[in-house]
Amino acid sequence: MVETLEQVELCTPLNTSCMSTLVSPKVTLMETLLYPVAVLTVSLNLLVFISISHFRQLHTTTNVFLLSLAVSDLLVGLAVMPAAVDQQSCRFLSKITCALYLLLGFILTSTSVGSMVLISVDRYVAICAPLHYSSMMTTNRAKICVSLCWICSVIYNFIILKDHLSQIYMFNPCPQECTVFLSYISGVVDSIITFFSPVTVIIFLYIRVFVVAVSQARVMRSQIVAVKSRTLTVVVKKSEMRAARTLGIVLLVFILCLCPYYCPSLAGQDTTTDGSGALSWLFYCNSALNPLIYAFFYPWFRKAIKLIVSLQILQPGSCKTKIM
Numbered sequence: 301m302v303e304t305l306e307q308v309e310l311c312t313p314l315n316t317s318c319m320s321t322l323v324s325p326k327v328t329l330m331e332t333l334l335y336p337v338a339v340l341t342v343s344l345n346l347l348v349f350i351s352i353s354h355f356r357q358l359h360t361t362t363n364v365f366l367l368s369l370a371v372s373d374l375l376v377g378l379a380v381m382p383a384a385v386d387q388q389s390c391r392f393l394s395k396i397t398c399a400l401y402l403l404l405g406f407i408l409t410s411t412s413v414g415s416m417v418l419i420s421v422d423r424y425v426a427i428c429a430p431l432h433y434s435s436m437m438t439t440n441r442a443k444i445c446v447s448l449c450w451i452c453s454v455i456y457n458f459i460i461l462k463d464h465l466s467q468i469y470m471f472n473p474c475p476q477e478c479t480v481f482l483s484y485i486s487g488v489v490d491s492i493i494t495f496f497s498p499v500t501v502i503i504f505l506y507i508r509v510f511v512v513a514v515s516q517a518r519v520m521r522s523q524i525v526a527v528k529s530r531t532l533t534v535v536v537k538k539s540e541m542r543a544a545r546t547l548g549i550v551l552l553v554f555i556l557c558l559c560p561y562y563c564p565s566l567a568g569q570d571t572t573t574d575g576s577g578a579l580s581w582l583f584y585c586n587s588a589l590n591p592l593i594y595a596f597f598y599p600w601f602r603k604a605i606k607l608i609v610s611l612q613i614l615q616p617g618s619c620k621t622k623i624m
Contacts, residue, residue, distance in 0.1 A: 334385050334581070337588060341377030344591035345370045351604035354613055355623045358600065362422050362547075364442035366594075368449065369415040372408050373587035380405050381584050398478035406457040406480075409583070413498045414449035416554055418442075419547050424505040428512050460490060495562040502551055509548075546597040550590055557586035600624045 348370040352363045383401045422442075426433045461480065561583050594601045600623045607613050607621065 334381065337585060338377050338381035338385070341381065341584075341588040342374060344588060344595075345374035345377060347605055347608060348591050348594060348601070349374060350608055350613070351601060351623075354608075354619055355604060355621060356619050357621075357623045358604070359439065361437045361439050361442045362419070362426075364439060364446060365415055365418045365422055368446040369412060369419070369590065372411045372415060373590055375404070376408050376584055376587040380408065384580065384584070401478060402480045403457060403461060406461060407453050410453035410457060410494050411450055412554070412587075413494055413558075414453060415446070416551055417498045417501055418445055418449065420502045420505040420551065423547055424509055427509045456493070460486065491562045495558055499555055499558075502555070506548055506551065546593065549597070550593050553589055553593065554586055557582050557589075 349367065352358045352367045352370070380401065383397075422437055425437050429436070561580065591601075595605070603623055607618070607623075612618055612621075
């Protein structure tokens with residue numbers, strides 16, 4: 301019986317069918333723990349989505365990028381997480397479903413990274429060039445950037461996964477297998493494009509933001525307003541500084557969650573991804589952490605949650621409520 305269970309779980313090449321009734325207690329425990337994480341991820345990001353979409357005061361450039369990130373996280377909790385749990389329970393029967401699941405996971409990963417880069421650029425301009433922020437970072441431009449981010453992510457991942465997805469039956473011959481295999485070269489290229497290059501840009505921009513923030517803090521403490529060559533020294537608003545701090549925490553948590561996922565490819569290892577491993581779930585859980593950070597640091601998000609939960613947003617004119 302032990303040997304049979306091992307064959308079922310490992311999908312040996314003996315054509316042993318994977319019966320959903322022969323799920324180990326370990327898998328049952330994982331389902332019990334991970335399904336609530338998926339529900340929490342969907343619920344929290346749905347609150348972020350409703351908040352930013354409904355209240356007009358939240359229709360800002362920065363929140364356009366946050367909305368993109370929230371949509372990406374929402375789809376992770378809605379589609380990718382449940383599929384990853386089901387895969388552990390040997391419920392994958394359709395290779396088309398497997399292909400869509402893998403493609404969606406890669407697309408959402410790239411989109412999340414792209415949204416993080418856009419957030420960093422937004423904070424960089426707001427802190428380092430406040431006089432030009434309103435003209436450079438308009439809401440319409442932000443929407444265009446977000447659209448391009450999603451489009452490029454879809455095209456890029458179709459290209460990198462095209463060969464694998466076209467031969468999904470060969471790479472995953474067993475009914476319940478749903479794994480994407482990337483060679484060392486492909487894994488390194490994908491890691492550089494999807495993770496290490498964007499993270500380098502993010503770190504560089506936030507170092508600049510930190511340097512400017514420290515200098516501005518000194519100006520505010522000394523209460524000096526100087527006019528040199530008819531140019532007024534601009535002190536960054538406290539609200540902009542708080543936003544930069546909060547989004548800096550979001551970016552730091554994001555990097556920490558993704559580093560273990562991408563580092564093996566640079567260590568000379570071939571990359572095999574099935575979306576159900578511990579490293580994959582560490583990345584998935586980041587989708588639940590983002591709105592928790594907003595709730596802890598953003599008063600407007602906490603106020604919006606109260607209005608949504610109490611159904612006050614259903615009242616006429618609620619979209620004009622002062623939320624900040």
